[in-house]
Amino acid sequence: MRRNHAGNAVRLKHVKIITKPNGRRFTYLAVPGHKLVRLPDAPKDSAEFLMAYSAALAAAKTDKQGRKVATGSIAAAIVSYQLSAEFCGMAITTRQQRRGHLSKIADTWGTARLSDLRASHIEADIAKLQPHPANNRRKVWRSLCVWAKKSRLIANDPSAEVEKAKTAKSDGFKPWTNEEIAAFREHWPVTKPQRLAMELIYWTAARASDSVRIGPGMVTKDGWLSFRQRKTGSEVSIPFNRALPDFALDMQADLDLLMAAISHAPRHMTWLVTARGKPRSEKAFSSWFAEAAADAGIAGKSAHGLRKSRAMALAEAGATAHQIAAWTGHESLSEVQRYSKAADRKRILSSTNKEQNLETISTKNGNLSANA
Incomplete structure (x- = not known):
């Protein structure tokens, strides 16, 4: 057939x-x-x-x-x-x-x-x-x-x-913390393929099934890194060789690190290859990357967790749910909206004393009253 x-x-x-x-x-x-x-x-x-x-x-x-x-x-x-x-x-x-x-x-x-x-x-x-x-x-x-x-x-x-079986609530794959990302970068130098894999997934938020297929041929003339997701079939375009959107300006350092790692990669149709120069398979890649994380002292974290970390970073940078979904390729907004809500709470709790002080105005008798 x-x-x-x-x-x-x-x-x-x-x-x-x-x-x-x-x-x-x-x-x-x-x-x-x-x-x-x-x-x-x-x-x-x-x-x-x-x-x-x-x-x-x-x-x-x-x-x-x-x-x-x-x-x-x-x-x-x-x-x-x-x-x-x-x-x-x-x-x-x-x-x-x-x-x-x-x-x-x-x-x-x-x-x-x-x-x-x-x-x-x-x-x-x-x-x-x-x-x-x-x-x-x-x-x-x-x-x-x-x-x-x-x-x-x-x-x-x-x-x-037939009813669905009841399952225990779970957040699924755990996102990487900033400290864990820094620890991985400290352990694996930018010249190593493990570092390239981490930087590529962290920047693109690509699934393992997509990351093993990403290569230079997917970079468009106007500087987008575009690829079709294997799971959903939809196309994703991520800023690469072009100016970053306003909400991602503070992420330029992450993109620079990815570029540095790519500069040490062998010339191939895909950036992630084996020691023999062959493309990595999805199944082999997942276990290989888990071992790389364990070697860096990071336990219980997967490549998919980096995808969540990028979504969280975008939310905390002020990206809307639709902007996050466009970057990560999520088909449903329900998950990315959770990242946005969590980021909004952080921004509220992280506001400075100056932002929290209520403005005051003078009354006719000279007393100060709070301006609600």
């Missing part, structure tokens, strides 16, 4: 159309080494066609996949769902995460009929998981069932009745 990027359509592999002498056209699945399988005379993006196609394709690859797929089963629906425009339109990382859950669902429930699926089955599936993984699995079930109902494969969505 391939995607037609121009039309954003899904192209199905091994689909062959045969025209008979009388002019009638028939559609078949033509997998090399297997007999032709007749497919329905229905639009290729219809649920009926996709279900029949996925079942026939899975049957042709039974020896390779080790799993039989029957028409109308949950496994067949999963195969069809992964061929749908809804699934193919998701970000790459989202599809990768969901495929893992879908594979496990197919292992356990694949042979059951989709029409027999009930909320109790989904609840039984997620009950064996911890709260956060359970909610992730529930999200996958929801997405699958919403698509199946929309495609008229089921009349009712059983996943709608």
Whole structure:
């Protein structure tokens, strides 16, 4: 299966159309080494066609996949769902995460009929998981069932009745403090790749999945560092070789340190490379950077924490929630608004005595009264 990027359509592999002498056209699945399988005379993006196609394709690859797929089963629906425009339109990382859950669902429930699926089955599936993984699995079930109902494969969505698991409140990744950033800089000189990684993430607020792909080719002629986020697919542009916005003027020193670190990087399509000059992978990078932080005496902090630190620094510098989101690439303003509120409280509590003194005015009798 391939995607037609121009039309954003899904192209199905091994689909062959045969025209008979009388002019009638028939559609078949033509997998090399297997007999032709007749497919329905229905639009290729219809649920009926996709279900029949996925079942026939899975049957042709039974020896390779080790799993039989029957028409109308949950496994067949999963195969069809992964061929749908809804699934193919998701970000790459989202599809990768969901495929893992879908594979496990197919292992356990694949042979059951989709029409027999009930909320109790989904609840039984997620009950064996911890709260956060359970909610992730529930999200996958929801997405699958919403698509199946929309495609008229089921009349009712059983996943709608399944409640989210209760989770303990958590702030997630902890941001780095100014002291920890200074300690990392003190430990790793500007000539080291660990320092470049830290400065790059701290300035751009990029996720690890994006930071390993950032390089000189992403710097535009007018001085923006622009890249498309792997998680969301949206484009982010950050000031680089250009004048900084007013709220970021005091951050020039951070940008200068990044430039200094880049000047020591080898010439490559990406700035973060291995000792052999190859781009770093996302998974390897995260553990490599965690080790670099631990070597600098910084425990329990990750690369993602630097992303939060930049957002906090922008908020404390007076950037609005929309300006922070434009810099960091957040799709939702809810998280960046928390940074803004925290920064506003700090500014209020940090005001000087002069700012706190109430202005006074003279009354006609010469007494002073507070001007509210």
